[in-house]
Amino acid sequence: MAGGKGRRSRRREKGSEAFVRSIKFGRLTHWIGFNLRMAQEATFAAFSRRSYKIGESPGRFATLTLIGLNPGISQTELSLANGRDKSSLTPVVEDLVRRGLVERRRVDHDRRTYQLSLTPSGRKTLAEMTRCARLHERKLDRIVGRKNRPGFVRLLQKIAAEIE
C-alpha cells in the first residue's frame, strides 16, 4: 500500500540513503470505500498478471464466461450483465469473432440482434481461463479464510445491492 519506513525524511537526506518519505493516508485508512478500492485494484492487477500469462485479458474472460453460460445472448444483454456500455462491447465482440472464439448469428425473427455463442475454440480458451481464474480464486480464499468467507461475500453483495 505504498508506505515505507523512514521517519521524518523531508530535510536534505543528501548523502546516500535517498529515503522514501512515509506517505500519510490519514483517516482514509479506515474508510470502507478506500479499502474497497485498494483491495479491488490489487486483486484486479493480480488477475491481470495471471491472464496475461495465457494471453488474454480480464475483460475477455468476463465476456467469454457470460457467453458460455448464456449461449444465444445478445450484445445488449451481455453489456448489461457485464456492467459495461453496449458500445464498449462492439470492438470486443469483433475481436473475439475475428479470432474465431465467438460466433454471431443473425436471427430470422429479429434481424437487428445477434445471437452470440462460443465456438469450440472459444470453449477451449474459456476452459483454460477458468482454470487460471480458479487458481486466483483459491488464493483469495486462503487470504480471507474459510470461516470468514460467507459473511464477507454477503457484505460485498449487500453493498453492491444497496449502495443506491
Next chain:
Amino acid sequence: MAGGKGRRSRRREKGSEAFVRSIKFGRLTHWIGFNLRMAQEATFAAFSRRSYKIGESPGRFATLTLIGLNPGISQTELSLANGRDKSSLTPVVEDLVRRGLVERRRVDHDRRTYQLSLTPSGRKTLAEMTRCARLHERKLDRIVGRKNRPGFVRLLQKIAAEIE
C-alpha cells in the same frame, strides 16, 4: 446486478412483454473476486455521482486529499501513493494547477522534482469534497453495519496486502 424476472424467455415472446431474459452468472456469484468487483464498481459509481454534483471527479478527490495530507510531496511519490502511473498524473496536476487548487514549487537542492501543496482555494475545495465523501462513507457504514465493520475492513486490507 442486471437480473430480472422472466423465466425461460428465449422463445419467441413476440406479442408484447419483451421479456428480459434472466442472465445466468453460474458460480461466478460465489466468487470473491467477482463480488469484490461488483461492490467496488457500484460504490465507485455512487461516489462518482456524488462528486459530480459538486463538479469534481473521484480522481481529483484522491489527489487533493493526498496532497493535503502530505504537503511538499513530489509527483512520483503521489503517483505511488495513489496507485497510478506517474505519467497519468501529469495532466491531472496540470489541471489542478491551472485551476489554482494546487501549487508546484521547484526545489533548490534537486531541480528535477516539484513540491506540491494546496492553495487556500484548494483547501476549500478539498473540505467540500471531504464532506461529500463522509456522507458516502456513512452510507457504506450503515450498509455494512457497525458490528461487522472492523472485520470487514480488516479483510479488505488483508487482501490488498497479500494478493501478491
Next chain:
DNA sequence: CGATTTTAGTTTGGCATCAAACCAACTTTG
C-alpha cells in the same frame, strides 16, 4: 396502413489509464 417511438448495434469524441521512449538533472564509480 403510415407515422411515431422504441430497440439493437455501430460510430464518434472524449477521458483515464498504462507502458515505453524520452529529456534533464542528479548520483555513482573508475
Next chain:
DNA sequence: CAAAGTTGGTTTGATGCCAAACTAAAATCG
C-alpha cells in the same frame, strides 16, 4: 572529474470505457 547509471517528470501511442449521435429494424398507435 568524466562516463555510466539512475531518477523525476513529460510525451506518445494504445486500450478500455462512457455518452451521445446515428442507422436499421421492430413495435406501437392513430
